[in-house]
Amino acid sequence: MSGSRRQYPFHIIEPKWQQTWDQQQAFRAFNPNEEIPANHPFAGRHKVSGKVSAAQLPPKFYILDMFPYPSGAGLHVGHPEGYTATDILARYRRACGFNVLHPMGWDSFGLPAEQYAVKTGQHPRVTTEANIANFTRQIKSLGFSYDWSRELATTDPDYFKWTQWIFLKLYNSWFNPETNKAESIDTLKFPADCTTEEKKRGYRDSKRLAYVSEAPVNWCPELGTVLANEEVIDGRSEVGGFPVIRKPMRQWMLRITAYAEKLLADLDTIDWSDSLKEMQRNWIGKSEGAFVDFQVEGHSEKIRVFTTRPDTLFGATYMVLAPEHPLVELIAPDNSIEWANIEQYRAAIASKSDLDRTELAKEKTGVFTGAYAINPVNGENIPIWIADYVLASYGTGAIMAVPAHDTRDFEFATKFNLPIFQVVQPPDPRTDWQGYTDDGTSVNSTAPEISINGLPTFEAKKKITAWLEAKSLGKKTINYKLRDWLFSRQRYWGEPFPIIWKNDAAGKLYHEALTESALPVLPPTLEDYKPTADGQPPLARAKDWLNLPDGSVRETNTMPQWAGSCWYYLRYLDAKNTDAFVGKEVENYWMKSGGGKPGVDLYVGGTEHAVLHLLYARFWHKVLFDLNLVSTAEPFFKLVNQGLILGSDGQKMSKSRGNVVNPDDVLVEYGADAFRLYEMFMGPLQDTKPWNTSGVAGVYKFLGRVWRLFVDEQSEVEFEQAETTTESPRHGELLNLIKLHAAIKDVASTPAQLKTLHACIKKVTEDLDGMRFNTAISAMMVFINDAMTWETKPVSVLKTFLQLLAPFAPHLAEELWAKLSAVNSQTSASLQYSAWPMFDPTLLVESEIEIPVSLNGKMRDVIKVSVDADNATLEALAKSAEKVQPFLEGKTIKKIIIVPKKMVNIVVT
RNA sequence: GCCGGUGUGGCGAAAUGGCAGACGCACGGGACUUAAAAUCCCGGGACUUUAAAAAGUCGUGUGGGUUCGAGUCCCACCACCGGCACCA
Structure with a gap:
C-alpha cells in the first residue's frame, strides 16, 4: 500500500468468497446424466437434482477462453482482459438461467520448457508443472468462475492419448471428392493398375489426410526444427525471429487443402469479425482462372501454367518457370551456354534463405533457358525463362508472362528487353495500357480459329476458356494459396506420433499406424534433450524406446504445439472420459442442443491466432464432423478478439522496455474486483489501449463508494481495530463486525429511486448483451452517484443493484449481499444463481x-x-x-x- | 503495393442522422482537519465580449458533398495501427 487507507477490506473479502465458491463447487457445469447434488445452488435455481437428461437441463451456454501457454514469466495483464470479459458474461448468463460451461486449461507443450531442458537437463514436465501451478494461483486470485473440475493440460497423457487418437483418424481417412467429405481409408477404391500390396499401400498412403512428404520444408537451424508456412514470417521464425532456410526433408503433412473450399465457404455461417474472416479468406487465397498447356518447341513436353487472366493469352510474349521446376532439365538444350547460366542461377537461388529472397525481391532476376514454347492461340514461338519471381509452390510453378498487363511481368520484360504487346484496352482512353492490370476490353486478340476482340474482360475470359477446353488446350480451374499443413517437428516436448516404420520384402521403408490400444505413446525419458549428432530429433536418442522387438522403428518426430489446441474445446465437455475423446450425448448437448448456437457460443482470444490456431482447429473439427464424431460443421460460432493492452507509455509491453504490469502487484494494492473492473472500464474490449495505473485507482474508488453506501462507518472503524489485534486466520469472522448503513431500510422505494434503478438495469443488461462492458460500468457509477444522495436506501433497490454488480465485482457483491440477507429474508442464499433482474420500461417514462x-x-x-x-x-x-x-x-x-x-x-x- | 481497422478535451473514452464530450483519470476551488491523507461537494473543449451573471463565435484528422440538421451517411485525401505481400 502506498500509505493510504484501504477503500474496503478486499484483502479479506476476496479470499473468503473464493474459498466459499471452491467449497460449494459453485461453478460446476453439469453434464447430461451427471449427478447434481440437491444442495448445489444450481439445483436450487433450476429445480433439478440427481441424474438429469439433456432435455431436462436448462439451455446450455458455452463460453470459452483461448487457453494460455503457461510460461515461466507468469500472467500478464493482457491475459485477464479476455478472461474477465468471459467471466462477466459467464456469470451474467448463469443469472439468466443458462447452464454455463466456462472451463480453463493449459496449452502446455512448447518450446521454452524444452530449451530449458536442453540447458539444464531438467525434464520439461517439471518446468511445465511449476508454471501451471503459478498460472493457476494467479488466475484463481482473480475470482474467475471456471469449472475447475474440467481443467486439462495438453501435456497430460490422458489428454494427448486422444490427440494421438485423432491423428489416427486423420491417418486412416481420405477425402472423397465425390461425397465431398472425409471417409475411412477402407472406402478407397484402387485403380486397376494397383495389383500388388505394395502398389495398394503406395496409393493408399498418397490419399491419406495425414501423409509423408519429401518436399522442401522450412528449416530453422537455430530452433533445430522445421516450421509450418504459417510460422514463417518474412523468412524468419515466428517464435524467436531466427532465419529459416529451404531444405528437402521427409515430413508428416496434413491435407488441409482438401478442406480449402469448406473452410472458406463456412466462414459465412459464423459470427466472427469481418477483419478476421478476411484474414482467413486471404490465407486460403482462392482464385479462379484456367490451366493452359503450352507445347515446348521441338519437344514432346508441355508446360502447364495457371492464369487468372486467360483473356490475355494473346499478349503472352514469354514464359517463366520456377527455378526448381522439374521440366527445366528436360527442355534446356544440352551443353549450351544457357545450361551453364541455369546451373549458376539455380545455385545462387538455393544458397539464399527465404529471408534473402524477400529482401532482394526489389530487382527482378532470371535467365533464358534456350528453349521456346508455342502460344496455343496463335502458334507464335515465345522464349522460356526461369526466374525466382515465379514460385514453385503456387499454381503449377510456371506462368505465361503478359508484360503489358501484369506488373511483375512488365518489370521483368523491361529489364530483359522482352516484347510488350497490348491486348487489353483500358476503359479510359487516356490511361496508359502499358502495365494496366485491371479489366478493360480485349484488343489485338484474333487468330484464325478464335477472336475475343472487343469483348469486355469478363466475357473474353469466358469465351477463350471455353475454346481452350473444346480444343483440350486448357481447363477452367480454381487455385488456392493454402498449402498442406506441415505437421511434424524435430522436438522432444510434443506428442509422439503413433506411427512405426517397417521394411517390406524389398527392403523399402513404409509406415504403419499403431492400434488404439497402444495409446498413449509416451515420450521416452532422456538424459539429453538435444538433437542427435547426425541431426536426428531428440527422440532418436532413446534406443530402447525407438526400436521395437519385431524390428520396426518408432517415428521420432513429434507433433507441433497446435495439435493439442485443435480440439481442447471438445475435451472440456467431457474431460474425464476414459472411453472416448468426448461422449456423444454430452457433445451433442453442449455443441448443438436446444436454442443455443451451434458450437461454442462465445470464444474470446487474441488476434495472434487469426490464421494458425483458428484455421487448424476448424480443419480438425470438419474432419471429425465428416467422420460423425462431432455434431456441428464449425467449432466456434461467435469469436471476439480482445485488443492488445499497451504499457502506460503507449508501447507494446515488453521486459526490455520495462513497461510490463504484473497483475499480482495490482491485486495487492487494489484487489481483484478493482482489477477486473479496470480491465473492462479502459475501453471497448476489441480496442488496443494503454494501461494506466491511476485508472485502476479510479474504479477502485468507485468500489469504495459502493462499500460506503452499504456499511456503517463506525462499525468499520471497530473492525479495523479488531483486525490489528487478531490472528489473520480469523479475519473472515471479523467481517461480521461490520454493520449495514443506518439509512438502509426495508421500505418501499420512491418512483425516482425506481427510475434510477431501472435505467441502470436496462443499460447494464443491454450493454452486457452487446459486450460493452465499459459503458455498463459507467451506468453503475451513475447509479451510485445518485444513490449516495438518498436519505433512505431501500433494501430491494440495493439488492437488485448488487445483482447487476455481481458479474463485474463478484467478491464485493457477495459480501454485501450476505449483509443484506441479514435484514431481508427474500434475498436468496446464492447471489451467483439469483435470477437476473428485469427492467420495467413503464418506470422509465x-x-x-x-x-x-x-x-x-x-x-x-x-x-x-x-x-x-x-x-x-x-x-x-x-x-x-x-x-x-x-x-x-x-x-x-x-x-x-x-x-x-x-x-x-x-x-x- | 493490396486488404482490414482507427482518428473526438491534458488523458482513457461516450453519443438509433437530432443539446458533442456521459462515465472516469488528471487538474482547480471549497467543506471536514491543528495539518496532511482519505472522504464529501462544486468547476473544467477552445476563443471572444463582460467586473460578473450571461452571451456569441469556433470545435470530432483534412477538403468537398448529401440533409432542415453530420462525430455519425457519400466522395477524395492525410496520418497511425494490424494483416498479407513477386500468389500469376
Whole structure:
C-alpha cells in the first residue's frame, strides 16, 4: 500500500468468497446424466437434482477462453482482459438461467520448457508443472468462475492419448471428392493398375489426410526444427525471429487443402469479425482462372501454367518457370551456354534463405533457358525463362508472362528487353495500357480459329476458356494459396506420433499406424534433450524406446504445439472420459442442443491466432464432423478478439522496455474486483489501449463508494481495530463486525429511486448483451452517484443493484449481499444463481421532457414540454422560446421540422 | 503495393442522422482537519465580449458533398495501427 487507507477490506473479502465458491463447487457445469447434488445452488435455481437428461437441463451456454501457454514469466495483464470479459458474461448468463460451461486449461507443450531442458537437463514436465501451478494461483486470485473440475493440460497423457487418437483418424481417412467429405481409408477404391500390396499401400498412403512428404520444408537451424508456412514470417521464425532456410526433408503433412473450399465457404455461417474472416479468406487465397498447356518447341513436353487472366493469352510474349521446376532439365538444350547460366542461377537461388529472397525481391532476376514454347492461340514461338519471381509452390510453378498487363511481368520484360504487346484496352482512353492490370476490353486478340476482340474482360475470359477446353488446350480451374499443413517437428516436448516404420520384402521403408490400444505413446525419458549428432530429433536418442522387438522403428518426430489446441474445446465437455475423446450425448448437448448456437457460443482470444490456431482447429473439427464424431460443421460460432493492452507509455509491453504490469502487484494494492473492473472500464474490449495505473485507482474508488453506501462507518472503524489485534486466520469472522448503513431500510422505494434503478438495469443488461462492458460500468457509477444522495436506501433497490454488480465485482457483491440477507429474508442464499433482474420500461417514462430548439440546425434553446405534447404545441412553444425570439426578428419562417420527443428545428431565410 | 481497422478535451473514452464530450483519470476551488491523507461537494473543449451573471463565435484528422440538421451517411485525401505481400 502506498500509505493510504484501504477503500474496503478486499484483502479479506476476496479470499473468503473464493474459498466459499471452491467449497460449494459453485461453478460446476453439469453434464447430461451427471449427478447434481440437491444442495448445489444450481439445483436450487433450476429445480433439478440427481441424474438429469439433456432435455431436462436448462439451455446450455458455452463460453470459452483461448487457453494460455503457461510460461515461466507468469500472467500478464493482457491475459485477464479476455478472461474477465468471459467471466462477466459467464456469470451474467448463469443469472439468466443458462447452464454455463466456462472451463480453463493449459496449452502446455512448447518450446521454452524444452530449451530449458536442453540447458539444464531438467525434464520439461517439471518446468511445465511449476508454471501451471503459478498460472493457476494467479488466475484463481482473480475470482474467475471456471469449472475447475474440467481443467486439462495438453501435456497430460490422458489428454494427448486422444490427440494421438485423432491423428489416427486423420491417418486412416481420405477425402472423397465425390461425397465431398472425409471417409475411412477402407472406402478407397484402387485403380486397376494397383495389383500388388505394395502398389495398394503406395496409393493408399498418397490419399491419406495425414501423409509423408519429401518436399522442401522450412528449416530453422537455430530452433533445430522445421516450421509450418504459417510460422514463417518474412523468412524468419515466428517464435524467436531466427532465419529459416529451404531444405528437402521427409515430413508428416496434413491435407488441409482438401478442406480449402469448406473452410472458406463456412466462414459465412459464423459470427466472427469481418477483419478476421478476411484474414482467413486471404490465407486460403482462392482464385479462379484456367490451366493452359503450352507445347515446348521441338519437344514432346508441355508446360502447364495457371492464369487468372486467360483473356490475355494473346499478349503472352514469354514464359517463366520456377527455378526448381522439374521440366527445366528436360527442355534446356544440352551443353549450351544457357545450361551453364541455369546451373549458376539455380545455385545462387538455393544458397539464399527465404529471408534473402524477400529482401532482394526489389530487382527482378532470371535467365533464358534456350528453349521456346508455342502460344496455343496463335502458334507464335515465345522464349522460356526461369526466374525466382515465379514460385514453385503456387499454381503449377510456371506462368505465361503478359508484360503489358501484369506488373511483375512488365518489370521483368523491361529489364530483359522482352516484347510488350497490348491486348487489353483500358476503359479510359487516356490511361496508359502499358502495365494496366485491371479489366478493360480485349484488343489485338484474333487468330484464325478464335477472336475475343472487343469483348469486355469478363466475357473474353469466358469465351477463350471455353475454346481452350473444346480444343483440350486448357481447363477452367480454381487455385488456392493454402498449402498442406506441415505437421511434424524435430522436438522432444510434443506428442509422439503413433506411427512405426517397417521394411517390406524389398527392403523399402513404409509406415504403419499403431492400434488404439497402444495409446498413449509416451515420450521416452532422456538424459539429453538435444538433437542427435547426425541431426536426428531428440527422440532418436532413446534406443530402447525407438526400436521395437519385431524390428520396426518408432517415428521420432513429434507433433507441433497446435495439435493439442485443435480440439481442447471438445475435451472440456467431457474431460474425464476414459472411453472416448468426448461422449456423444454430452457433445451433442453442449455443441448443438436446444436454442443455443451451434458450437461454442462465445470464444474470446487474441488476434495472434487469426490464421494458425483458428484455421487448424476448424480443419480438425470438419474432419471429425465428416467422420460423425462431432455434431456441428464449425467449432466456434461467435469469436471476439480482445485488443492488445499497451504499457502506460503507449508501447507494446515488453521486459526490455520495462513497461510490463504484473497483475499480482495490482491485486495487492487494489484487489481483484478493482482489477477486473479496470480491465473492462479502459475501453471497448476489441480496442488496443494503454494501461494506466491511476485508472485502476479510479474504479477502485468507485468500489469504495459502493462499500460506503452499504456499511456503517463506525462499525468499520471497530473492525479495523479488531483486525490489528487478531490472528489473520480469523479475519473472515471479523467481517461480521461490520454493520449495514443506518439509512438502509426495508421500505418501499420512491418512483425516482425506481427510475434510477431501472435505467441502470436496462443499460447494464443491454450493454452486457452487446459486450460493452465499459459503458455498463459507467451506468453503475451513475447509479451510485445518485444513490449516495438518498436519505433512505431501500433494501430491494440495493439488492437488485448488487445483482447487476455481481458479474463485474463478484467478491464485493457477495459480501454485501450476505449483509443484506441479514435484514431481508427474500434475498436468496446464492447471489451467483439469483435470477437476473428485469427492467420495467413503464418506470422509465418521463412525464415532462426537455426538447432542444434549433434555428437552421443551430441549437438555441431548450423547451420543457409534456411527453405527449402535439406538434402544434411544440411549434408554438419553440417559436416563443426566449432565446429563439431574437433570431426570428426580421426573418421569415420557411419551414419547421418537428421530430416528436426529439427536437424542433426552425428554418428561416 | 493490396486488404482490414482507427482518428473526438491534458488523458482513457461516450453519443438509433437530432443539446458533442456521459462515465472516469488528471487538474482547480471549497467543506471536514491543528495539518496532511482519505472522504464529501462544486468547476473544467477552445476563443471572444463582460467586473460578473450571461452571451456569441469556433470545435470530432483534412477538403468537398448529401440533409432542415453530420462525430455519425457519400466522395477524395492525410496520418497511425494490424494483416498479407513477386500468389500469376
